[in-house]
Amino acid sequence: MPFYPVRKDFAFDVQCHAKCGHTLKSNVATILCDEHGTEYPFGPTCARNHLDEDGAAQLRRIPDFTKAAPGQDREGGKRVDGEHSGGGVRDDEAAKFKRIVTYMLLRQERLAHIPGAQLDVLGQYHAAYLEEGALSDDAVRHIGNIEKKTAGGRYGYNNLQTVYAFDRCIERAIRGIPEDRRSFVGDILRYLRDNLYLTQKQIDGLDKWLKRIDGYLPLDPSGFWKR
Structure with missing residues (x-):
């Protein structure tokens, strides 16, 4: 198959x-x-x-x-994921395309439940991408410009990657915590979705909970935007 x-x-x-x-x-x-x-x-x-x-x-x-x-x-x-194959310009173009598509999908799909993540203009490109499986050169340039303008902020690439990782892992952790003990982690998840950010104190407290869950996955919080 x-x-x-x-x-x-x-x-x-x-x-x-x-x-x-x-x-x-x-x-x-x-x-x-x-x-x-x-x-x-x-x-x-x-x-x-x-x-x-x-x-x-x-x-x-x-x-x-x-x-x-x-x-x-x-x-x-x-490395075994095929990202680097010595292809020079082709690899650079592939890396650029990957970053742009990832950014678009983070905003339009993966973090669509977060207010403000979606953009109408990205929605148009997203619909075309789903239908055709590709993006025009103009779309790639435009999305790239949006991504550059948001770099370092709430809706920047690095921050959205970090928010998504913590969002997914916190959701998974909550499923493994007894219902009567979920308030702390649940509060952190709500704060994350409201602010697209966690404080160091919240990260440290969350890490103690995540370590108790089978299959603990350490996360890198350095991508959070600096407020």
């Missing part, structure tokens, strides 16, 4: 679909899609092994929502 890559994303408490017997302990997966549109989680090496040459090349261009999970894209100290 042919697969094609669609994104890198958080995937909690799942096994690699390759039947290698490995649980995705990093809580991060390369998501591949089959010809029927069904998505499956893979580890990075297994993902490459299940793709043809064209699919493997596309790994450099798929959106990656996991940049706040440090070290998750390495196995044995070597």
Whole structure:
């Protein structure tokens, strides 16, 4: 069955679909899609092994929502996600496209539940991307300009990556906490969604809770915007 890559994303408490017997302990997966549109989680090496040459090349261009999970894209100290292949200009173009698509999807999909994240103009590009699977050169330039203008702020690329990672991991942690003890973590999640930011005190307190959950995933908070 042919697969094609669609994104890198958080995937909690799942096994690699390759039947290698490995649980995705990093809580991060390369998501591949089959010809029927069904998505499956893979580890990075297994993902490459299940793709043809064209699919493997596309790994450099798929959106990656996991940049706040440090070290998750390495196995044995070597990069295995296909992002760097010595392609020079082609790799630079792929990295630029990946960043722009990731930024657009963070705002229009992954963080759509956060007030102010979505933009009408990005919504137009998003609809075209979903329909055609591509973006025009003009769209790439425009989205890139929006991303540059927001850099370092609430809706900057690094901040949205960090907010998304904490949002997903806090949601997952809440599911593992008894209902009568969820108030602290729930309050942090509400604060995060209202402010797109966490204080160091909140991060430290949250980390103590996350460490109690099976499959603890350390997150890098350095991407939060400096208020």
